[in-house]
Amino acid sequence: MQVTEAVFFIHGQDEFIPDSHAYVLGKPSSKDLTLVDAGLMGKGQYKIEAIKADGIDPSEIKRVIMTHTHLDHIGCLTEILESIPDAELWVHGVEGTPLEEGDERTVYGMDMFRQMCQAQYRIKAGAFRFQVDRKLEGGETLQMGGMSWEVLHIPGHSPGSIALYHAGEKILIPGDTVYADYAIGRFDLHGASGRQLRDSLNLLAGLEVRTLLPGHNRIMEHVPDGYIRETARQWEPYLS
Numbered sequence: 001m002q003v004t005e006a007v008f009f010i011h012g013q014d015e016f017i018p019d020s021h022a023y024v025l026g027k028p029s030s031k032d033l034t035l036v037d038a039g040l041m042g043k044g045q046y047k048i049e050a051i052k053a054d055g056i057d058p059s060e061i062k063r064v065i066m067t068h069t070h071l072d073h074i075g076c077l078t079e080i081l082e083s084i085p086d087a088e089l090w091v092h093g094v095e096g097t098p099l100e101e102g103d104e105r106t107v108y109g110m111d112m113f114r115q116m117c118q119a120q121y122r123i124k125a126g127a128f129r130f131q132v133d134r135k136l137e138g139g140e141t142l143q144m145g146g147m148s149w150e151v152l153h154i155p156g157h158s159p160g161s162i163a164l165y166h167a168g169e170k171i172l173i174p175g176d177t178v179y180a181d182y183a184i185g186r187f188d189l190h191g192a193s194g195r196q197l198r199d200s201l202n203l204l205a206g207l208e209v210r211t212l213l214p215g216h217n218r219i220m221e222h223v224p225d226g227y228i229r230e231t232a233r234q235w236e237p238y239l240s
Contacts, residue, residue: 026145044079156197
């Protein structure tokens with residue numbers, strides 16, 4: 001689904017575990033496209049075929065940027081990279097270094113979930129070790145595909161969560177930090193923090209947002225003024 005001239009929405013296909021949405025950023029004529037997030041195990045082929053259905057050549061995707069590395073976002077990354085082997089992997093350093101070291105605590109979030117997923121999906125220990133080509137910090141301005149995107153470090157849902165913000169078109173990709181319908185991401189997994197999530201919501205509330213492209217649930221176009229600030233206000237009693 002085309003959201004704007006240079007932003008494409010690939011809807012997640014939820015199963016027993018949610019499958020994150022993915023987004024392709026960049027003007028197709030630039031041949032310098034970016035995939036934001038991957039999705040759940042077994043969804044790689046679906047995501048690639050959905051990208052092709054939007055008229056995009058997957059070989060023109062030059063990088064995959066992870067908003068964070070929870071299983072529902074990174075589960076099919078290996079499958080996707082097999083289809084676009086020249087694409088780089090960009091992750092915030094707080095989660096990128098553990099990926100390189102084979103530390104899967106952030107991927108699974110909790111030990112009980114790790115055990116269940118490894119049994120259910122027959123995942124081997126160490127399956128989520130990746131070489132990270134660029135470790136983001138937050139504060140960068142990325143020139144990609146004829147567009148300019150700001151990187152914001154927004155810990156809370158996970159320690160290395162990031163958002164991407166296009167100021168010109170007022171588009172925000174916040175991962176699982178904030179959703180439609182005044183919902184937010186959970187904050188009880190490895191490295192998560194309710195207090196940090198509160199601060200990150202307040203940071204995002206300072207942005208002018210017209211299009212909200214979250215990791216799950218519906219996307220929001222024509223976002224009302226003050227939407228993220230009101231979301232933060234509603235959740236504040238639970239995040240202190």
